[in-house]
Amino acid sequence: MEHHIKQLDSRFGAQNYNPLPVVLQRGSGVWLWDINNKKYLDMMSAYSAVSHGHCHPELVEVMHTQAQTLSMCSRAYFSEKMPLLLEKLCTLLGYDKALLMNTGAEAIETAIKAARRWGYSQKGIPDNQAEIIVFQNNFHGRTTGIISFSSDEDYRYQFGPYLPGFHIAPYGDIEAVEKLMNKNTCAVLVEPIQGEAGIVIPPPGWLKKLEELCKNQNVLLICDEIQSGLGRTGAWLASSHENVKPDAVVLGKALGGGLYPVSALLGRQDLMDVFNPGSHGSTFGGNPLACAIAHKAIEIMERDKYLENSATLGEYFLNQLKTIASPMIKSVRGRGLWIGVDLDQSKKTGRQACEELMERGILSKETHETVVRFAPPLIITKSEIDGALEIIEQVFMG
Numbered sequence: 001m002e003h004h005i006k007q008l009d010s011r012f013g014a015q016n017y018n019p020l021p022v023v024l025q026r027g028s029g030v031w032l033w034d035i036n037n038k039k040y041l042d043m044m045s046a047y048s049a050v051s052h053g054h055c056h057p058e059l060v061e062v063m064h065t066q067a068q069t070l071s072m073c074s075r076a077y078f079s080e081k082m083p084l085l086l087e088k089l090c091t092l093l094g095y096d097k098a099l100l101m102n103t104g105a106e107a108i109e110t111a112i113k114a115a116r117r118w119g120y121s122q123k124g125i126p127d128n129q130a131e132i133i134v135f136q137n138n139f140h141g142r143t144t145g146i147i148s149f150s151s152d153e154d155y156r157y158q159f160g161p162y163l164p165g166f167h168i169a170p171y172g173d174i175e176a177v178e179k180l181m182n183k184n185t186c187a188v189l190v191e192p193i194q195g196e197a198g199i200v201i202p203p204p205g206w207l208k209k210l211e212e213l214c215k216n217q218n219v220l221l222i223c224d225e226i227q228s229g230l231g232r233t234g235a236w237l238a239s240s241h242e243n244v245k246p247d248a249v250v251l252g253k254a255l256g257g258g259l260y261p262v263s264a265l266l267g268r269q270d271l272m273d274v275f276n277p278g279s280h281g282s283t284f285g286g287n288p289l290a291c292a293i294a295h296k297a298i299e300i301m302e303r304d305k306y307l308e309n310s311a312t313l314g315e316y317f318l319n320q321l322k323t324i325a326s327p328m329i330k331s332v333r334g335r336g337l338w339i340g341v342d343l344d345q346s347k348k349t350g351r352q353a354c355e356e357l358m359e360r361g362i363l364s365k366e367t368h369e370t371v372v373r374f375a376p377p378l379i380i381t382k383s384e385i386d387g388a389l390e391i392i393e394q395v396f397m398g
């Protein structure tokens with residue numbers, strides 16, 4: 001059976017992923033089961049999309065009820081659920097307005113459009129001259145626009161021609177950003193912690209300096225919080241750890257409660273008001289099913305104290321990982337329940353470590369060859385982490 005599934009995948013599927021050799025069948029909370037009924041602890045959470053755990057019963061209930069009531073009607077009409085979600089997001093995170101999309105990449109594209117139009121209409125940048133500053137090893141999604149400013153050749157190779165108007169600065173370098181800024185710069189787009197690059201935390205104070213620089217130069221600071229946001233780092237927004245209030249933030253992943261793709265751009269009034277009827281849209285963006293699920297997802301996070309759990313258990317997990325005296329481990333870093341263990345490749349690759357963890361019942365995934373990530377659903381308990389630590393130690397000491 002397992003072999004058959006893998007064969008079908010390679011025969012009929014484009015091979016744009018290289019999955020670990022496990023065929024999953026069901027999930028509940030922090031646990032997953034494969035088709036042989038073997039149980040695994042999920043330390044990956046689908047790149048933070050499953051922060052609520054798998055098949056959260058209240059979210060499944062809301063999804064079911066809304067699907068029976070009204071699932072899709074398009075933005076050609078008002079619907080009940082969307083304005084309620086917009087209000088919730090804006091009041092929770094302190095923004096004037098929001099615009100809903102489906103995937104993270106779409107919301108980033110929305111941010112790029114907003115920033116460019118703001119540059120022309122508010123800042124007076126000459127037509128088609130707007131520039132956006134981004135960072136080395138960024139990850140913002142996979143559209144042709146977004147890969148145009150990726151620094152990763154795997155993401156770009158033979159997908160050109162690329163979209164102009166972007167400049168790449170080294171992550172954590174303030175002088176480089178200053179040099180790249182000019183009167184045509186409309187925005188800086190940044191991940192407050194770089195996820196796909198390997199859970200890379202910038203130097204303390206850097207994001208704050210970036211915010212001040214942007215303010216002084218009349219440039220928008222846009223934070224991509226698609227993976228870092230909504231409790232992953234122990235706060236609603238990772239930028240708040242640095243006491244930074246971006247002009248706009250992009251959310252996705254966990255916003256959909258692990259059930260449905262929902263993303264959003266939140267921003268200041270003068271930025272969000274650049275959109276007028278006809279200027280932007282998405283058939284599924286802000287549909288009632290998406291909005292009902294996302295609203296409930298946020299309410300559950302608040303009620304069940306996901307942020308506190310992420311902060312407390314994340315710190316505990318990080319400190320325990322740091323005590324593993326393995327010659328394989330180069331560094332352990334993270335914030336909240338979002339931790340990367342950087343391995344010495346000559347001893348064990350990230351892939352090898354992930355396969356060994358998998359055999360022992362822990363699912364993770366390597367990023368950039370050497371980094372193993374630990375990002376469980378935010379509902380994980382201390383005893384579940386302790387159980388995982390024993391296995392993790394065996395793999396890194398073995």
Ligand SMILES: *Cc1c(COP(=O)(O)O)cnc(C)c1O
Pocket residue numbers: 047102103104105106108139140141142191195196224225226227228252253
């Ligand atoms: C996952 C991710 C995206 C892209 O989201 P998709 O839903 O896959 O399009 C963008 N930015 C960051 C930081 C991400 O982690």
